[in-house]
Amino acid sequence: MSESAEMLERLPAAYRSQVEEVLISRERIAEKLDELAGAIDRDYAGEELLLVGVLKGAIFVVADLHRRLGVPSSVDFMAVSSYGSATTSSGVVRILKDLDAEIEDRHVLVVEDIVDSGLTLDYLLKNLRSRRPASVEVLSLLTKPSRREVDLPIRYVGFEVPDVFVVGYGLDFAEHYRGLSDIVTLKPEAYGG
Numbered sequence: 001m002s003e004s005a006e007m008l009e010r011l012p013a014a015y016r017s018q019v020e021e022v023l024i025s026r027e028r029i030a031e032k033l034d035e036l037a038g039a040i041d042r043d044y045a046g047e048e049l050l051l052v053g054v055l056k057g058a059i060f061v062v063a064d065l066h067r068r069l070g071v072p073s074s075v076d077f078m079a080v081s082s083y084g085s086a087t088t089s090s091g092v093v094r095i096l097k098d099l100d101a102e103i104e105d106r107h108v109l110v111v112e113d114i115v116d117s118g119l120t121l122d123y124l125l126k127n128l129r130s131r132r133p134a135s136v137e138v139l140s141l142l143t144k145p146s147r148r149e150v151d152l153p154i155r156y157v158g159f160e161v162p163d164v165f166v167v168g169y170g171l172d173f174a175e176h177y178r179g180l181s182d183i184v185t186l187k188p189e190a191y192g193g
C-alpha cells in the first residue's frame with residue numbers, strides 16, 4: 001500500500017470516502033506542537049500564561065498544547081461567530097461566549113486553528129487588547145497567507161497551507177470532520193456540490 005493509501009486507511013470508515021488527501025498527518029501535528037511548546041516555554045520562562053482557545057476549531061490545539069507546556073498555564077475559551085458564507089468570513093463578528101476570567105495584567109496567548117482572511121482574529125485581538133492584558137500573542141496551527149486581508153502579528157505558526165479548504169483536527173465543514181486526527185482536504189462531492 002502506498003503511504004497516502006495507508007494514511008487514508010487510518011481515517012474512520014464513515015468519512016474515508018469523502019477525503020481527497022491527507023495534507024498534514026497526526027504525526028506532523030504532534031511534532032510541530034512539541035516544537036511550538038518548546039518555543040513558548042523559552043519565551044515565557046518565569047511567567048504565567050493564559051491560553052485563550054477560540055471555539056470550536058481550536059479545541060484539540062489548545063488541549064494538545066496545554067499538556068505540553070512546562071510554564072504554568074491555564075485555559076479559557078471564547079466562541080465567536082462571523083457572519084459570512086459557509087466557507088468565507090465577513091469580518092463582522094459576534095461574541096457567543098466570552099471569557100470566564102478577567103485578563104487585565106495577564107499574559108494571554110490566543111490559540112487558533114486557522115487564520116484565513118484574518119478578519120475574525122483582527123476583531124478578537126482588538127477586543128482583548130481593550131481589556132489591558134500584560135501581553136497578547138497568537139498561536140495558529142494553520143495559516144493561509146494568500147488569503148489574508150489584514151496584517152496580523154502571528155507569533156507562533158504551525159503550518160502554512162495553500163488556498164484550499166481543509167478539515168480535521170478541530171476544523172469542520174458544516175460541523176462534520178472535526179474529530180479526524182489528521183488535517184485533510186475533501187472531495188468536491190463532500191460539499192454537496
Ligand code: IMP
Pocket residue numbers: 057082087088089090091113114115116117118119120121164165166167171172173
Ligand atoms: P478568517 O476570519 O477568514 O481568518 O476565518 C477564520 C475562521 O474561518 C477559522 O477560525 C475557521 O473557523 C474558518 N475557516 C477558514 N478557513 C477554513 C478552512 O480551510 N477549513 C475550515 N474552517 C476554515
